[in-house]
Amino acid sequence: MKTVKVNVVTPDGPVYEADxxxxxxxxxxxxxxxxxGHIPMVAPLQVGAVRLKKEGNTELVAVSGGFLEVRPDxxxxxxxxxxxxxxxxxxxxxxxxxxxxxxxxxxQEHVDFKRAELALKxxxxxxxxxxNKY
Ligand code: ATP
Numbered sequence: 001m002k003t004v005k006v007n008v009v010t011p012d013g014p015v016y017e018a019d020x021x022x023x024x025x026x027x028x029x030x031x032x033x034x035x036x037g038h039i040p041m042v043a044p045l046q047v048g049a050v051r052l053k054k055e056g057n058t059e060l061v062a063v064s065g066g067f068l069e070v071r072p073d074x075x076x077x078x079x080x081x082x083x084x085x086x087x088x089x090x091x092x093x094x095x096x097x098x099x100x101x102x103x104x105x106x107x108q109e110h111v112d113f114k115r116a117e118l119a120l121k122x123x124x125x126x127x128x129x130x131x132n133k134y
Contacts, residue, residue, distance in 0.1 A: 001020070001023055001089045001119060002036040002037070002094075003019040003020055003021055003036055003096055004019070004020060004034070004035070004036040004070075004073075004074060004075055005017075005018075005019050005024070005074040005075070006019075006020050006023055006049075006052060006074065006075045006076075007071065007074065007075070007077070008050065008061050008063070008075050008079065008082050009064070009076060009077065009078050009079070010075045010078075010079050010080065010081055011080065011100070011129070014063065014083065015079075015083065015087075016052070016059075016061050016082070017086055018052060018054055018059075019038070019053045019054075020053055020054045021035075021053045021054065021055075021056075022034065022051075022052075022053040023050065023051070023052055023053075023068075023075050024044075024050070024051040024052075024053075025045055025048065025050045025051070025063070025068050025077070026045060026046045026047075026048035026049075027044065027045055027046070027068065028043070028044045028045070028046055029043065029044040030090050032068065034068075034070055036074055038070050038075075040070050040071055040072065041069075041070045042067055042068070042069045042070075043067065043068050044065070044066075044067055044081065045062050045063060045065055045066050045068055045077070045079070046065065047062070047065055047118065047121040047122055047125050048062075048063060048075060048125060048134075049061065049062055049125060049128060049134040050063050051127050051134060053077055054071050059084070059128045060081055060084070060085060060132065060134060061075075061077075061083070061084050061129070062082065062083050062084075062085075062088060062122075062126045062128075062129040063077060063079045063081075063082045064079055064080050064081040064082065064122050064125070065079060065080060066078050066079030066080060066082070066102050067079075068077070074133075078079075080133075081122070083126065084129075084130050085132070088126045088129060088130050090126075090127065090130050093123045093126040093127050093130070094123070096119060096122070096123040096126075097120060097123035097124060097127065099119070100116045100119040100123060101115070101119035101120060103116040103117050104117065104120065105117075
């Protein structure tokens with residue numbers, strides 16, 4: 001089986017590295033599926049789960065936006081924050097989700113809705129990844 005090397009990198013350091021059969025990610029332009037030998041490209045990502053098909057299994061990494069870069073020999077995902085399921089604190093994500101929902105319901109002028117919406121997306125994405133949902 002052909003594979004491609006994948007690295008998920010954040011400002012805090014590398015989060016995931018493996019040789020995989022396929023990388024799937026949610027780009028701003030829609031769903032992307034990258035197989036070994038894909039042409040070079042760069043795509044901005046949405047908040048979402050990156051799916052990595054490895055030896056027939058699918059592994060998930062929660063990614064808070066960023067960029068996906070395809071080069072001939074490897075795929076790099078550069079994100080402000082990214083976590084594999086085992087590194088996600090479920091309680092923290094539930095709290096973040098609750099906080100964001102409260103802010104979105106508040107209908108107060110000082111609330112930055114765009115920011116609250118993004119925080120909500122990050123929290124839901126983390127919870128989905130811990131539940132193996134994508
Ligand atoms: P919170 O409000 O809980 O901080 P957030 O979505 O605002 O959540 P980010 O700004 O996306 O947090 O991330 C800040 C740092 O904290 C990153 O290093 C990220 O990986 C980590 N992080 C955020 N939420 C969690 C979580 N639920 N479990 C583990 N790490 C997390």
